Amino acid sequence: MAIPADRIYSLEGRGLKLTTAEDFAPYLLELRDFENLEEVRLNGNTIGAEAAKALAEVLKTKPTLKVATLHDIFTSRLKDEVKESVIAICEALGSLPELVEVNLSDNAFGPLGAEAMAPFLSKQTNLQVLKLNNNGLGIQGGTTIAQALIACQAACEEQGKTPALHTLVCGRNRLENGSAPEFAKAFAALGSLREVRMPQNGIRPEGISQLVEGLANNKLRVLDLQDNTFTHVGSQALARSLAQWEALELLNIGDCLLGAEGGRMVIEALKDRKTLKTINLQYNEIENDGAIALSESLRALTVLESLELNGNRFDAEGDAVELIKAVLSENDLDEILGSLSDMEELTDDEEEESESESEAEAEAEEPTSAVKADEQLADLVDEMKKQLSI
Secondary structure, X not given: OOOOHHHEEEOOOOOOEEOOHHHHHHHHXXXXXXXXXXXXXXXXXXXXXXXXXXXXXXXXXXXXXXXXXXXXXXXXXXXXXXXXXXXXXXHHHOOOOOOXXXXXXXXXXXXXXXXXXXHHXXXXXXXXXXXXXXXXXXXXXXXXXXXHHHHHHHHHHHOOOOOOOOEEEOOOOOOOHHHHHHHXXXXXXXXXXXXXXXXXXXXXXXXXXXXXXXHOOOOOOEEEOOOOOOHHHHHHHHHHHHOOXXXXXXXXXXXXXXXXXXXXXXXXXXXXXXXXOEEXXXXXXXXXXXXXXXXXXXHHOOOOXXXXXXXXXXXXXXXXXXXHHHHHHHOOOOOOEOOOOOOOOOOHHHHHHHHHHHHHHHHXXXXXXXXXXXXXXXXXXXHHHHXXXX
């Protein structure tokens, strides 16, 4: 949200140590006298419990406040002190009718902080953007936040309102699989989400499946699940949900271990997401057949602005990449493919295993779907080369 500069009060990055109300007094006087306040930026300072309570009293007098930028404000503070501060600040924010965005990222308050926030989140039906990145929530804290979002949706329903929350940032929180069921319930209940960023959370295939299925009925534009673990199970669930996100613009699933088969399932589902502008598929063990399938899906993605494929298992100078580049060129997108400087090669054992599997399939009485797919891909490569004059 773009706020005019003359409606922002900022102490951003000042490195102030504000422990007592007296420490904060000169700045709170400025804040109290600030008219038509729409955003307050206090990030990059450290605020104690007494100072937070004094801040809360001033915030209550600012009914025009829309955005509270409060990340990285509790450095060196004890957990109990932080909990006390979060309670005071959230109680004040909860009284502000225009508030639509809260950023409490980079505050290591863990499950105690989540518990302190829960009453505020469960009632804040006008909140549109919630940023809780790198808070050390863990499974317990993540579950608490998700349950608060479920309660907020119920409050919206009681008031006859559509949920307002459209952006959730909750990365680097060690959410793991344990919090996924509650987040999935929250996502499904809200149905209002357009941007979800949950990278680096140690979420494994079952949890990923639950999350993307919960998100299926939301009109997503941005999905960032980088550095979690999909494998076949999570990839299959994502491929199904992709069919629902007709306005998707950004998909970041880099370093998610899709695997050869999982990668191909996701890639084949991308062809119907013509609104995509950014795709990150780096370091996913995608192999040559997946890369060839991508060259076909890319035909429909004419507004793409960035494509990252580095660290996968196909030759950077092979036929598949040649096809990808040719399709991008055909769409006037020659410059969007990122570096392929760190492509992974199959080990000797993996190559032998792949060859053994191919031989076993060839000896089977009925061709398997994998064999048929390989045959279709070979035909596709030949056909595309003819069409693109390669």
